[in-house]
Amino acid sequence: MILKNSLYTIVGKTMKEQAVTYDIQLDASHLIYQAHFPEEPVTPGVCIIQIAKELLEDHLQQQLSIRMVKNVKFVAIISPLQNPRVTYELQKIEADEEAGTFKVVADVHDSISGTAFSKISMTCSR
Amino acid sequence: MIGRLTHFDTVRTVTETDITAGNIFADDGLFSASGLIENIAQTCAARIGYINKYVLKKGIQLGFIAAVRHLEVLELPKVGDTITTTVEVKQELLGMTLAEAQVTCGDKLLVKTEIKIGIKEAS
Numbered sequence: 430m431i432l433k434n435s436l437y438t439i440v441g442k443t444m445k446e447q448a449v450t451y452d453i454q455l456d457a458s459h460l461i462y463q464a465h466f467p468e469e470p471v472t473p474g475v476c477i478i479q480i481a482k483e484l485l486e487d488h489l490q491q492q493l494s495i496r497m498v499k500n501v502k503f504v505a506i507i508s509p510l511q512n513p514r515v516t517y518e519l520q521k522i523e524a525d526e527e528a529g530t531f532k533v534v535a536d537v538h539d540s541i542s543g544t545a546f547s548k549i550s551m552t553c554s555r
Numbered sequence: 556m557i558g559r560l561t562h563f564d565t566v567r568t569v570t571e572t573d574i575t576a577g578n579i580f581a582d583d584g585l586f587s588a589s590g591l592i593e594n595i596a597q598t599c600a601a602r603i604g605y606i607n608k609y610v611l612k613k614g615i616q617l618g619f620i621a622a623v624r625h626l627e628v629l630e631l632p633k634v635g636d637t638i639t640t641t642v643e644v645k646q647e648l649l650g651m652t653l654a655e656a657q658v659t660c661g662d663k664l665l666v667k668t669e670i671k672i673g674i675k676e677a678s
Contacts, residue, residue, distance in 0.1 A: 430580045430587055466617055474596065474620030479589040495588035498626035498668070503619065 432476060433483050436461055440514070442488075449519045451484045452540050457509035472507040481535040481549050484517050489531065493553035496530060501549045507537075514540035529555040556580075556590075557597045557640070560605060568602035568642045570594075576634045586632045591666045595656040596620050598640045599672045603652075617675040621651060626668035632660050642670075650674045 433439070436459045441452035455472065456462075462470035478501060486493050507515060516538050523532040530552050537547040556578070562569035572594060574581060580590025600618045607613050632638050639659050646653040650673060657667040 430582065430589060469617070471617075471619065473593065474623070475589045475593040478592065478623075479587075482589075494628075494631070496628055498592075498623050500625075501620075501623040503621055506619065 430479065431483065432479055433487070435459065436476060437480060437515075439484075439487065447520060449484075449488050449522070451487075451517045451519070453480065453484075453515050453517065455507070455509035455513050455515060457513065459509075462509055470509050472509065474501070474503055477503065477507065477537060477547050478549055478551070481517060481519070481533070481537070481551070482553055484535075485519060485522070485531065485533050485553060488519065488522075491555060493531065493555060495551060496554045497552040499550040499552070501547065501551070503547045505544055505546050507546050512539045512542075512544070512546075515546070516540040557594060557601060558637075560601050561639075563602065563605050566644055568598055568605075568644075570598045570601055570640045572638050572640070574632050574634050574636050574638065578634075581634050584634050586634070586636075586638075588628045588631065588666070591628065591631075591638075591658050592620075592623065592626070592668070594638065594640050594658060595642065595666075595668065595670055596672065598642045598656070599652065599654060599670065602642060602644075603672075603674060619673045619675070620670065621673040622669075622671040624669040624671075626666065628666050630660075630663060630665050632658075632665060636660050638665065645669075650676070 437453040518536040535549040558572040
C-alpha cells in the first residue's frame with residue numbers, strides 16, 4: 430500500500446539541524462475516506478503511521494519496512510475536510526547502519542492551526 | 556478487510572483473514588506491517604460490533620485507534636497465507652478498550668502489540 434500521491438501529496442519539505450519537516454495535503458475524495466467512514470471521513474490510524482514511514486523513505490531515499498512501534502498516541506481525529514494540510518515533523522532520526530535500521534519520532538499536527546494529532550515513535554528497517 | 560470472526564467471549568476475540576493478491580495492504584506478494592495493525596484494529600471493531608449487535612442489541616458505533624504500544628513485527632505474511640488475529644481485552648474504561656493482540660500464521664507468531672481503541676457513541 431503506497432499512499433503517496435494517492436491519499437496525500439507532499440507540498441513542502443524543510444530541513445533543520447534536528448528535524449525534517451514535511452507538509453502534506455490530504456485528498457478527501459480518496460476511496461479510503463469513502464469507507465472510513467461514510468459521510469464522516471476520518472484518516473485511519475494505520476494510514477497516519479504508514480505516511481510517517483513513507484516520508485522517512487522519501488527523506489532517506491530507500492525502501493523501508495516497519496519493524497517496531499514503541500509507542501503511538503492519537504490525540505485528535507484528522508478529518509481531510511477540516512484538516513486537509515498536515516505537518517509531519519520527523520525528529521531524532523537515528524541510523525544503525527550495521528543492523529540496517531532507522532529510528533524516528535514523528536510529531537504530526539495541523540499545518541495551519543498547529544493542533545496536535547499524533548506522536549509516533551518507531552523503528553523501520555531496509 | 557478481516558475475513559471472519561471465529562471466536563468471541565468476554566475476554567478473547569479471534570478472527571481469520573485470507574491474504575489475497577488484491578488486498579490493499581499487499582505489495583510484491585507480502586502483506587505490510589500497516590495491514591497487520593489494521594487487521595488488529597478491525598478485530599477489535601468486530602468484537603465491539605458483535606457485542607452491540609448480539610449482546611446489547613444496539614446500533615453500529617465508530618471506533619478509532621487511540622494508541623499502539625510495544626508493537627513488534629517478527630515476520631510478514633505472504634499472499635495465499637491465512638492469518639489468525641487474537642485480541643485479549645485487558646481493561647475497559649470510559650469508552651476506551653485496552654487490549655493485547657497477536658497475529659499468527661500457522662504456529663508462527665507474526666506480530667504482537669498492545670492497542671487502545673476509542674469508541675464514539677452514536678449521535
